[in-house]
Amino acid sequence: MLYGLDFDIAHTLGTSVLLLSFALLYQRRLSGVLEAFALQAVFVAASAAWQAWSQDAPQLYITAVIALGFKAIAIPLALGHIVRKLGIHRTIETVLGVNLTLLAGVGLVALSILLVFPVTLASGNVTRENLTLALSVVLLGLLMMITRRNAVTQVIGFMSLENGLVLAAVGVKGMPLVVEGSIAFSILIAFIVFGMFFFRIRERFDTLDLQYLESFRGDRHVDRP
């Protein structure tokens, strides 16, 4: 069945974003995670630009530029700087093994297809596809945040989750700039906050591994004699 070039290109770009979500799941080194994330942001930007062209919605070019400049270039560079400065090149621990994580990822993609496809029958094909892919990316981002203990990878997981949201927002026809602007805005603030956290976590613990942070828990400290 042919849907036309519009759909094919949107489909290719969206699927590439999803593919890179999987790539993020199995990276063992922090530098690999950063590279995969930057590439994902490039595809998100391309996807937004394509939607801007095909929907004739020039404001989406702004979203594309933000995704490209901020998420594909600025954030990976800054995080790379933090990683180098703190000397955390070592490989990263995952909670589940890589195989199990990827299997869970496949399950999540199946889940989002089952959730989104039946309810969006009335919407256009591009919207349906993009929403499904977007939900998959969101869920995979969540999975990454759950399975990685390291603070940097949790941040990346969160940003990749936001990539999914951008994909969803650009896929829906005529979504006003408010939302795209807000996404960019929140990423900006999120990054500042994260940066402060890093600074302080580094200052206090000399580690970015959250496992150390979580050795302290809730009420227990006051129960000790």
Next chain:
Amino acid sequence: MTPGELIFGGGLVSTVYLMLAVPLVAAIVLAALPWHRVSSVLNAAASLLTLAMAISLLFGTRPKPTNFIFIDDLNVSLIVLTSLVAFTTSWFSASYIAHEVEIGRLTPLSLRFYHAMYQVLSAAMILALCANNIGVMWVAIEAATLTTVVMVSIYRTRESLEAAWKYFILCSVGIALALFGTILVYLAGQTVIGPGVEALAWTELHARAAAFDPNILNLAFVFLLVGYGTKVGLAPLHAWLPDAHAEGPTPISAVLSGLMLNVALYALLRFKMILAGNAGAIAPGPLMLTMGLSSLLLASVMLYRRRDIKRFFAYSSIEHMGIITFAFGLGGPLANFAGLLHMVLHSLTKSAIFFAVGHISQVKGTQRIADMSGLTKTHPLLGWGFVLGVAAIAGLPPMGPFLSEFLVVTSAMARQPWLAVPVVLGLLLAFGALMMRLQQIAFGEPRGGTAPVSASLAPLYLQLAMVLVAGLWLPAPLVSWFQNVARLLGS
């Protein structure tokens, strides 16, 4: 329509914009001021000005809704409540902060930050309440979350960093899911209303909800419930709440419990109204009932094992948000009325309790419950204020929350009798835990510091008086107001 009219509308909308501008301007000034005593007074003054403008919204003609701002019966009551508690908390905060500086827990630089953030937080909460745009509301709630994250981490201890990190990660994920739900609502809206900013406006969405595709609405509501439900602190998404309450400064605990949870719940209620307006969509009631009941029961059991006083009252907030969500899930005029009343009374009571808790932990020099007994002997005025607050939150007559809890239980009896059983069980369990701890803290052998409270107890007693009056006599205009809103909320 010119762009100016589109944004500013006609008539009195400028009051709303002014109400948002005052805290933002104050934030900039406070960030620059180096003297913390001046700042804390200015902080309270700005909050008072915001409150005055919020009250002025109650009178005069309602502004016509624009695509960004609207005022109706539901949000105006919450705006007044928010600015009221924000003002009393800033009053309490002035004395609390002075003590923290004295003992060296906070530096003057972090205080500049603290005061500026406090004002940004109140602006964000008011914007979330009066926004006529689900995208803007989302941004406002996100902004409010980020400011509180920063404030929770302000002590820079290991514990506060962990609490802030946990709060940040969980709520960001929640809020991201809420954005996905928001996009789905827009998708449902734009097929009917047409692409553009109108399809994000509450007024349009409510008016034309009947024509939306129910399947998309259903899917959207699941995301919104999980997303904003995390911010409300509903079980099982509540993990961030006790830590964030316990490790941050106490004024922030008061604002979190008294206001932030309400704002997130307000968002959920609005979306619930869209679903209620669509015949084909699932009834959101059962989902909210389940989450409300599980929060109530879980929190009331957890109350027994808490040793830290702020963590203890954080769980009590989860319990009460559970009751309120349960009431709105039940639906119908009476239950909605009870839910609204409990929302207001819980805010007033819980923030008052946190004021007392702040003073108690300062004079006793600890947050550990076992080390602060005999409070009514060492500090009678503070101690009895605390006793009154806890009696109110436990649901003892004649305090206000007794009335609203009684209404929740009776409306449950009338609508779904078998659901009343777990509610009463939860309330009794929580009552037991509260009495046990109250006994320990207020009475018994005096322990801990005996230094006198240097701060004013006026904010505490002011709010307790309001709670007491509400329990004895609700003014007729207020009652008809609530009834009107309860009708708006639908079944």
